[in-house]
Amino acid sequence: MPICSGCSVELDDKRLFCKQCKGFYDLSCANILEKDFKKFTSEEKSCWICAFCKSKNRKGGDNTNTPVRSNSAPKLVEEDRSAHVTLRSRDRQRGLSGLPVPPPDQDVGHTGCVRMEELKDLIAKEIKENLYSSMFSIISTKLEPQLKTIREELADYSQAMKFFNDKFEEIVTKQSEYVDKVKTLEAENQFLRDHVEKINQRLKQIEDNARSTNIEIQCLPENRSENLITTVQQLGNVVKCPLNATDITYCSRVAKMNTESNRPRNVVVKLSSPLQRDTLLAACIKFNKNNLNDKLNTSHLGIAIEKKTPIYICEHLSxxxxxxxxxxxxxxxxxxxxxxxxxxxxxxxxxxxxxxxxxxxxxxxxxxxx
Structure with a gap:
């Protein structure tokens, strides 16, 4: 399919052929109506010349005697006249005084049509001159107050962020100091724990040594007129470990740990030596082993009650x-x-x-x- 020399579009049957420049043109580029094109004969179509080729053809005759020029006026030099007439003719044929004149050696196709590149340049120029100015005016009148408010808010946010950043740095510094203090306190606490543990062990040892000569008698019935020293001596006689009054340095009942208990208060007996304490405990254990059916009880100590009650002899524990x-x-x-x-x-x-x-x-x- 042939290409239009004016708009570079593929042509259909509705086209004209310039016999001078050998170029094809559609009806719009040829500036011919479709109804006029239908009236063209084959001879007219074969002799058709485009508008650009027509503009290049010189008109016959001398044009020096014009209404605005007298016969006595000197004739223009051929080059000057042709130069002036050519420039004016190009401007008039193109119909757009603002379009740049193509150089003589450039084939522009035909007059009366605008090329795609020139149209793009015109649109870009209009956008640059009109659209940009209108957008700038809208931005100046409509958006400038809002942008000013946004700038002020951003300035406030910047100050707030600076304040928070300063506070955060302060908190980080204090936290670092607190972490160091906590580590120091943890080390001191561990040292104190170890020291307290050692003191507790020493106190326990001291307390154990203080109780090393003591025995504890449990479940011994209470009586207002009781004589605990005599009862302890009777216990020694029963288990075959006799005790003298001088062997017993202290004997007394102690308070209950559980005040709601119905058991009688325990009796703490302090003997003269740890060896004597251990001997008495061993004798009590041996007595119970030898008398499995009649272990140490209130009847062995001469305590008269309705029912025999077991009596337990053990170390005085903490x-x-x-x-x-x-x-x-x-x-x-x-x-x-x-x-x-x-x-x-x-x-x-x-x-x-x-x-x-x-x-x-x-x-x-x-x-x-x-």
Whole structure:
């Protein structure tokens, strides 16, 4: 298909051929109506010349004698006249005084039509001159107040962020100081814990030494007219460990740990030496082993009551050791341990006669026992 020399579009049957420049043109570029084109004969179509080629053809005759020029006026030089006439003719034929004149060696196709590149340049120029100015006017009148408000708000936000940043830096600095203080306090606390643990161990040792000569008699019935020293001597005679009055340095009942208990108050007896204490305890244990059906009770001590009541002789334990001993007895029932005893204020457990004993140091150790 041929291409239009004016608008570079493929042509259909409705086209004209310039016999001079040998170019094809559609009806719009040829500036011909469709109804006029239908009236063209074949001879007229074959002799048709485009407007640009017509403008290049010189008109016949001399044009020096014009109404605005007298016959006596000197004739223009051929080059000057042709130059002036050519420029005016181009401007008039194109119909747009603002369009640039193409150079003589450039084939512009035909007059009366605008090329795509020139149209683009015109649109860009209009946009630059009119649209940009209108947009600038709208921005200046409509958006400038809003932009001013936004700038003020941004300035306020900037000040607020600076304030928060300063506060944050202050908090970070104080936090670093507090972390150092906490580390120092933790180290001091650990030191104090270790020191307190050592002091507790020393106090426990001192307390154990202070109780090393004491025995405790439990479940001994109370009587207003009782003589505890005589009762202790009677106990020594029963278990075949005689005691003199000088062997007993202190004897008294102590307050109950549980005030709601119906059991009588315990009796604490302080003997003259740890050896004598251990001898009396061993004698009581031997007596109970030899008399399994009639262990030590109130009848052996000459206490007249309706029902015989068992009497227990043990070491005088500290409150912590007593609590540990009670917890060990409960744990022994759960784990089927057969033996639980106290020796020199220490708690021991043994599962069977053939197994090794276990020293119960504290409640945590007891909970881990299996």
């Amino acid at each position: 409150p912590e050791t007593k609590s540990l001993h009670a917890a060990a007895r409960l744990r022994a029932r759960e784990l089927n341990y057969k033996f639980v005893w106290v020796r020199k204020n220490k708690v021991f457990m043994r599962k069977t006669e053939a197994s090794d004993f276990v020293h119960i140091r504290n409640i945590d150790f007891l909970s881990k026992l299996t």
